[in-house]
Amino acid sequence: MPEIQEAVPKYLQIANFIKNEIVRGDRKPGEEIPSERQIALEWSVARPTAAKALNALRVQGLVESRQGSGTYVRDPQAAIRARERYQRARKFGRIHATGDYAEIKSAEVVDAPDYVRETLALKENARVVRRQRVTFSTVDGPVESSVSWLDANLVEVAPRLVKTERIKNGTVRYVEEVTGRNAAYARDQVAARLATDEEARDLNLGGEGSAVLVYRHTVYDTADQPLEFAEAVYPPNRWTFEQKYSVTE
Template sequence: MPTLDRPEPPYLQIAGRIRDDILSGRLQEGDAVPSAREIARTWTVAMATATKVLATLRSQGLVRPVRGVGTVVDRGGLHRTARDRAAASARTGRIYPPGHYAVIRSAGLEPASERAAAALGLDEGAPVIRRRRTTYGPDSRPLSTSTSWFDGALSAKAPALLVAERIPEGTAAHAAARLGTKIATTQERHAAGRADEEEAAELGLPAGSPVLLGRSTFLAADGTVVEYGESAALPDHWVFHEYTTEDGE
């Protein structure tokens, strides 16, 4: 069935460009974003269109108005997913925006749990690399804590994964490069849940507190699972996804 090529409305295109600057870190927390007047002048659009740009960014939880200043970046309610970090790594070579950082809590080889083995296509108990980290925001408040698993056979090609030190480009991109490939697909699932004792301690929450749980799978172009990860993030932090859809049922 033929379809029409319908580009996004101008206000969504402009909002998308500013959103990319925020998610990549080019616009940092507290930075002023262009005013409606600046948007109208720069993009040669009507003031009504420019106003819709800022309203869209506010609805996505990326900016907030500040009296006497204008509209500023406010990512405090945004949860950066594994896909966001993979995109940032591909675009900038780093997975965290300025001011954000991770502390690697542990790294090493261990027998695969049933879930990690199934995700990686290995037998339960097979050697896997396990890395655990906690991510912090600019105010040094923990935002999320996570664990990644890799096929233990990768330890010979990517020994850095066994060291409890940060890998600037991200573990998935690092592992894929050592395998001579790139991450082609990132699959993510999210659900509401409660923090177990380890997660709660790392996030500074009482055990059993509500958290956003995530499970991520990073695949190479041939379908090989390069990394499998599980995470727990603070509540009241939004996950942002944008989809392009076609008309019809």
Template sequence: MPDNTDGTPKYHQIANSIRRQIITGELKPGDSVPSERRLEKDWNVARPTAADALRLLRHQGYVESRHGSGTYVRADLPGGHGRRFAQARTIDVSFGAGGTPEVLLAEETAVPSHVADAFGQHADIPAVRRQVLVNDENGTPSELRTSWFSKELAAQAPQLLDPAKSPASIDDYVTAQTGRKPSYGRDQVSARLATAGERKRLQLPNPSAVLEQHLILFDAEGNAFRFDESVFPAEVWKLLYPYPLSD
């Protein structure tokens, strides 16, 4: 059990340890990972902490639970780890040439639980939130994007709190300040009705359906780099699924 005194939550330490074993190949796709009971004993933690570690790994896409069987390393690992050819999805996380981004806010605020999971921290711990409205070439709102950055990363990149900082340059700026850059992503897309605030920002009638994308960007070490929550009017969303062919 590693000795860690930097304040990282215990369940994040456990998840990081298992994730490193997966990335290095010590644990291979299909291998079982330690159970909650085993983690509880090996790490001298309470059962809920062990459960949180496995939940974080599931959230990040490294493991999957099989009912009545246990928890196993996924075959389709993030970033293609463990497979020669990983089914890939092209994700456009930039701001297109025709889109004009407008920064609506840049602030430090408490993170909601689903964002905290991505960063491996407890909910309500402060992080930086930047919200941007993107307009298409005709000036019509096409995306409302909220990006979250951990407090630790923001401490090294203080201009994240500057609303005048160009959204298109954010990733390059953070990389220059921290040495970290996004390497791969994991996303989840769902359809729902727009909230009143979203309808106002996106100039939508009531009611309106929107597509919501939660995208976690990871660095090469598997640590969360950025968490994006994007809301799109249904008519502007396009999906692209390129699947590499094996030899």
């Protein structure tokens, strides 16, 4: 167990330690996490500090408390958030939690569709890299069908972009490493539509006209230039947004 560092509030150190275990996939959905009493003993802190650590995890939506039972890692029925993947890539060198994996279906240079060209701020008749993948969970099967789009000029210094092999730390991290450009922020747009035939096959959606959730995710570098544009499609049981608020105020 790590030692407490005085520069950071003790409850946050504990919460971040458990959060990293969840993000890495070391603690699985439905797994019980240590109680207030256990945390207090293991970390040599007071019970109120342990309680604040557990509450911080609840606020972040990582765990849930069950009355008379304990506190458990939440079942991740949410669409996979890019922020969590960036955290894993930077801290642990991989974008997927333990047990999850992606299969690259294609990786090629194509003519840029107009909406992709506009999003990436490219000139007319530009060419782009198109990387298509399906992400699987060992528990739920296929959970995401996605396409990443990048400027084709990157291939000269980033040849792995057009190879059908997984890039363990993610395309953004890979491009950062080979170009020196650093990702600074991202913009997400979320919508719903009917799945294409290919998406329905990839996600094992039965019947015609299945609805899906669509994320459009654009990453910008420190010069405010688009670095990657990605479209991720999720089956209808993967919610994308949750908020908690008072209905009396």
